Amino acid sequence: xxxxxxxxxxxxxxxxxxxxxxxxxxxxxxxxxxxxxxxxxxxxxxxxxxxxxxxxxxxxxxxxxxxxxxxxxxxxxxxxxxxxxxxxxxxxxxxxxxxxxxxxxxxxxxxxxxxxxxxxxxxxxxxxxxxxxxxxxxxxxxxxxxxxxxxxxxxxxxxxxxxxxxxxxxxxxxxxxxxxxxxxxxxxxxxxxxxxxxxxxxxxxxxxxxxxxxxxxxxxxxxxxxxxxxxxxxxxxxxxxxxxxxxxxxxxxxxxxxxxxxxxxxxxxxxxxxxxxxxxxxxxxxxxxxxxxxxxxxxxxxxxxxxxxxxxxxxxxxxxxxxxxxxxxxxxxxxxxxxxxxxxxxxxxxxxxxxxxxxxxxxxxxxxxxxxxxxxxxxxxxxxxxxxxxxxxxxxxxxxxxxxxxxxxxxxxxxxxxxxxxxxxxxxxxxxxxxxxxxxxxxxxxxxxxxxxxxxxxxxxxxxxxxxxxxxxxxxxxxxxxxxxxxxxxxxxxxxxxxxxxxxxxxxxxxxxxxxxxxxxxxxxxxxxxxxxxxxxxxxxxxxxxxxxxxxxxxxxxxxxxxxxxxxxxxxxxxxxxxxxxxxxxxxxxxxxxxxxxxxxxxxxxxxxxxxxxxxxxxxxxxxxxxxxxxxxxxxxxxxxxxxxxxxxxxxxxxx
Ligand SMILES: [Zn+2]
Numbered sequence: 266x267x268x269x270x271x272x273x274x275x276x277x278x279x280x281x282x283x284x285x286x287x288x289x290x291x292x293x294x295x296x297x298x299x300x301x302x303x304x305x306x307x308x309x310x311x312x313x314x315x316x317x318x319x320x321x322x323x324x325x326x327x328x329x330x331x332x333x334x335x336x337x338x339x340x341x342x343x344x345x346x347x348x349x350x351x352x353x354x355x356x357x358x359x360x361x362x363x364x365x366x367x368x369x370x371x372x373x374x375x376x377x378x379x380x381x382x383x384x385x386x387x388x389x390x391x392x393x394x395x396x397x398x399x400x401x402x403x404x405x406x407x408x409x410x411x412x413x414x415x416x417x418x419x420x421x422x423x424x425x426x427x428x429x430x431x432x433x434x435x436x437x438x439x440x441x442x443x444x445x446x447x448x449x450x451x452x453x454x455x456x457x458x459x460x461x462x463x464x465x466x467x468x469x470x471x472x473x474x475x476x477x478x479x480x481x482x483x484x485x486x487x488x489x490x491x492x493x494x495x496x497x498x499x500x501x502x503x504x505x506x507x508x509x510x511x512x513x514x515x516x517x518x519x520x521x522x523x524x525x526x527x528x529x530x531x532x533x534x535x536x537x538x539x540x541x542x543x544x545x546x547x548x549x550x551x552x553x554x555x556x557x558x559x560x561x562x563x564x565x566x567x568x569x570x571x572x573x574x575x576x577x578x579x580x581x582x583x584x585x586x587x588x589x590x591x592x593x594x595x596x597x598x599x600x601x602x603x604x605x606x607x608x609x610x611x612x613x614x615x616x617x618x619x620x621x622x623x624x625x626x627x628x629x630x631x632x633x634x635x636x637x638x639x640x641x642x643x644x645x646x647x648x649x650x651x652x653x654x655x656x657x658x659x660x661x662x663x664x665x666x667x668x669x670x671x672x673x674x675x676x677x678x679x680x681x682x683x684x685x686x687x688x689x690x691x692x693x694x695x696x697x698x699x700x701x702x703x704x705x706x707x708x709x710x711x712x713x714x715x716x717x718x719x720x721x722x723x724x725x726x727x728x729x730x731x732x733x734x735x736x737x738x739x740x741x742x743x744x745x746x747x748x749x750x751x752x753x754x755x756x757x758x759x760x761x762x763x764x765x766x767x768x769x770x771x772x773x774x775x776x777x778x779x780x781x782x783x784x785x786x787x788x789x790x791x792x793x794x795x796x797x798x799x800x801x802x803x804x805x806x807x808x809x810x811x812x813x814x815x816x817x818x819x820x821x822x823x824x825x826x827x828x829x830x831x832x833x834x835x836x837x838x839x840x841x842x843x844x845x846x847x848x849x850x851x852x853x854x855x856x857x858x859x860x861x862x863x864x865x866x867x868x869x870x871x872x873x874x875x876x877x878x879x880x881x882x883x884x885x886x887x888x889x890x891x892x893x894x895x896x897x898x899x900x901x902x903x904x905x906x907x908x909x910x911x912x913x914x915x916x917x918x919x920x921x
Contacts, residue, residue, distance in 0.1 A: 266471075266492055266521040266558055267304040267347055268590055269583040271297075272413075274533060274564035275308040277326065279315060279359070281567045284329035288569030290340040296571035297346050301583035304347035306413050306560075307337045309403040312383045314359035318406075322398040324359070333569065338407055349471065350409040354396055355416030356383040367392040370424040385416065387424045388455040389447070397462050404466045411471035412463060413494070418476030419452045419486070421445060456489040479522075481514050481628070482609030482646040493522035494560060499548060500540065500861050501532025505854045506799075508548075509833070510625070510632040512555035514606060514644040516598055524552035527562035528575050531861065534564065539574065542581040543913070544864035547852040549582040550914035553593045554835045554848035559586055585914070588890040592846050592916055596837035599845070601823050602642040602814070603654040604631045609646035610663050614693070627660035627687075630799030630806075637830040638811045641823055651676040655821045656814065657787075659689035660795040665699040666692075673700060674786070682817040683787030684810070686794050687738065703746030703784030707739035710791075716753040716772040717780050717792070723808045730772045731805040735797035740789070742779040749816070750790065750809065752780035781813070788813045826875045828911075836877065845881070845919040846889075849873060849911050873908040873915075881921035889916045 277284060297305060308317050315326035318334040338348045361368065361383075367390040368376055376384055386392040400412060421444045430447060431438045438444065456474060463470050471491040479493055480486055487493060493515050497508040508524050515522045526548045530538035545561065552559045561579050565571060586593075607627045628644065635642040643654075647669060651657060657676060659665075663685070665673065670692070673683060683690070683700060691706060692699040698706055715737045716730035723731075730753050742748050755770035757763055765771065781790040790813060794806035815822070824847075828834055833850040851870050854862040883904045886897040895917070897906040908915050 266523065268553070268558045268593065269302050269586055270304040270306065270523060270558070270560040271300065271302050271579065272306045272351075272525060272560050272562045273308070274562060275317065276311040276313055276353075276534070276564070277315070277567045278313055279327050282328045284326050284567050285317075285331065285333040285569035288333060288336060290336065290343075293337060293340045293571055294344050296573060296576040297341065297344065299573065300576035300579035301587050302346060302576075302579065304349065304410070305337075305341055306349045306351050307334060307341070308351045309334055310352040310357075310399060312353045312356040312358060312416075314353070314357035316399075320399070320402060322402040328567070334403075334407060338409065342408065347410040348408075349411035349413050350403055350407060351413045351415065352396070352399060352403065353416060354414040354474070355385045357386060357392070358383050360386070360392070360395075364392065366390070366425065368424065369420060369422045372423050374423065385420075387420070387422045387426060387451070388417075389422065389430060389451045390424065390426045393455060393458065397458055400459060401462050401466060404463055404470065409470070411473070411491075413473050413475065414459065415475045417452070417455065417474045419448045421448050422451070427451075460489070479511055479515050480608065480612065481606040481644065482612030484518065484646065484648060487518055487520070490520070492520055493518070494525050495522060495557065496525045498525075498527040498529070498532050498562065499854070500530060500863065501527060505862055506629045506633060508551060509555060509636060510628055510644060512552070512557050513604075513632060513642060514609075514646070516556045517643050517645055517649050521558065523558040523560045524548070524555070525560040525562060528578055529562070533562060536564065536566070539578060540863065541865045542578050543852065543867045545578060545582040546585060546913055547850065547864050547867075549586050550848075550850050551833065553586060553589060554833060554850055554914070556596050556598055556837060559583070589916060592839065592844075592889050592918060594839075595841045596839045596846065598641070598643055599823060599836040599838050600641045600643045600654060601818060601821065602635065602640050602656045602658060603645045603649070603651060604628065604635070604642060604658045604660060605663050606644050606646060607660055607662050613647045626799040627662060627793065627795035630795035630797070631658055631660045634795070634798060634807050634810055636833055637807065638814065639824065639826050639828060639832070639834050640814065641836055651681060652679065655681060656817055657681060657683045659683060659685040661687035661689055661793040663689040664691050664693045670699040677786040684790075684813055684817060685787065686790045686810070687736065687792060687796070690789060698789070700786040701784035702782055702786060702789035704740040704742050704779060704782035704789060707741055710737040710739050712754040712758060713737065714755065714769055715792070716755070717750050717805070717809065718753060718777070719750050719809065719812070721749060721812060723805070723812070726804075726808070730774070732769070733792045733794075733797070733805070734801060735793035737780070738791040740779050740782065740791050742782050743784065747783040748779045748781065749783065749788070749813065750781035751777040752791070753777055783816075788817060823878045824875065826873060828873050829870070832870070832911075834875075843921055845877065845879065845921065847875060847877065847917040847919065849875070849908060849915045849917070850913065851911055852913060867913045869910055869912040871910055873911050874905070875908065875917065876903050876905040877919065878903045879919070879921070883919050883921055885920040887918050889918045
């Protein structure tokens with residue numbers, strides 16, 4: 266899969282004339298060259314439903330009078346640029362009023378008709394055959410390098426086709442579980458038929474089905490894709506937290522994957538909107554540092570002229586990716602810590618019938634702590650083997666059944682440690698811990714908020730009673746167990762006739778209770794600190810968690826650095842080249858406007874110290890792509906070096 270891709274949106278209303286009237290092969294090629302692009306996803310069919318080429322299976326856009334798709338493919342291939350082809354699968358606006366009986370319906374039978382926007386089709390209708398013929402036509406007619414199908418996924422649908430299917434099977438359409446289970450079957454049938462149709466013509470051609478998010482814990486959904494495209498536009502609603510989390514999971518699945526951002530200030534469909542080149546440079550550096558390849562979303566003007574400002578912007582980022590590529594491909598992440606994703610746990614316990622989107626606050630909080638704490642980590646599901654990790658984090662709501670308990674006990678018996686918070690570590694069917702954390706679970710606390718008093722000094726603050734806002738839990742420490750954090754309750758909870766001051770009641774210092782404990786399997790902290798960190802961003806949960814991680818990891822921590830909190834550090838093993846690649850990144854997104862994080866300034870950092878534990882004797886340490894040697898020491902199984910200047914992204918290569 267190529268590293269430097271563009272996803273060239275082209276959703277164009279039939280009310281716009283002159284489609285492609287300014288397209289020229291030379292201008293298209295010169296834009297791709299300016300952007301350092303080596304793969305561009307071009308359109309067979311858009312959300313409005315039109316084809317951008319002569320078609321028998323579809324209808325050519327009424328404002329287009331030539332084969333735009335064919336011309337784009339020819340132009341791109343002539344300069345060695347690949348062309349996966351896009352078809353809007355879930356949306357086809359021109360068919361909405363021709364075949365309303367094919368539309369997906371909500372539980373109230375409704376569709377949104379009175380505001381601008383598309384309508385989604387149900388794949389349990391003749392629409393599926395209509396779509397498959399379009400896919401077959403484009404695969405047969407064009408030299409496409411892959412197929413990208415958009416706006417698809419497991420859906421709940423109450424259209425009359427779906428209702429009839431359930432009634433014919435003697436099942437109750439009022440039962441949402443039946444609707445969910447049918448949705449799973451419909452999606453499986455759709456992906457199977459697409460794969461078969463493609464393979465009949467071009468066996469093995471890459472196919473990706475986009476639903477906007479790679480669902481953690483749903484390997485069966487990822488399995489239908491030949492590779493993964495992680496749609497994650499930081500300014501388009503995903504935020505800067507989503508991609509590192511999604512990438513840290515996707516890289517455990519053993520597939521090629523890319524991170525898809527956009528050139529837009531906001532999101533898809535924005536004409537005339539641009540982010541600062543530094544933002545795109547950072548987003549692409551973050552992709553490659555996470556083990557991903559890159560894709561940048563653009564939308565072409567209806568007249569087919571490629572916007573040169575856009576390709577200048579893309580080129581600023583992709584020129585840097587291009588010169589780094591030799592150190593980026595065929596890598597696996599080096600990770601000490603596995604975060605067992607709450608989203609994956611939810612899907613694991615859903616018996617495969619629930620379309621689960623949420624539950625990710627604790628995942629997001631955990632990943633933010635990992636990045637800010639400079640830990641090497643992956644995000645895993647319940648299927649991932651644990652043996653490559655040293656520490657397993659169970660964030661906030663990871664209850665354990667027999668399979669997970671046995672798996673984790675085997676991990677701790679082999680020397681692994683566990684850090685659990687909140688309700689994590691409890692057996693799924695009882696109020697008892699399934700693991701030895703040196704304490705017994707007594708139930709949810711009657712107080713909120715509570716105060717945690719660490720029995721150690723928090724870095725940069727020291728020792729006092731710190732407010733904890735999230736739900737807390739009562740525990741009783743086992744005899745002789747280490748209790749690193751104690752808890753004080755407020756004098757009383759805040760109610761209408763029982764309150765003190767502006768927010769919440771101060772701590773009653775007359776009594777202390779255990780708030781964390783350490784046992785044979787690891788440590789437990791009795792509050793939902795990862796969710797709290799995701800929502801409140803206060804320093805205390807992070808400092809409590811990172812202290813416990815450092816205690817549990819001890820000398821086993823692979824990488825230490827003085828890179829500050831907002832920096833990102835990863836370590837990739839490029840085994841085919843016998844080298845470790847240490848990525849260091851620094852940029853600081855800030856909030857401007859409401860809900861949009863932007864990056865403008867890049868402030869260089871100096872003298873970043875890094876120590877990497879490795880049993881592989883280093884032969885050379887150098888900065889890439891500069892190819893400049895840097896001084897290092899190798900003592901007691903650890904290589905240490907200093908990066909004199911970090912300007913957005915530095916790559917240190919350790920040849921072994
Ligand atoms: Zn339906």
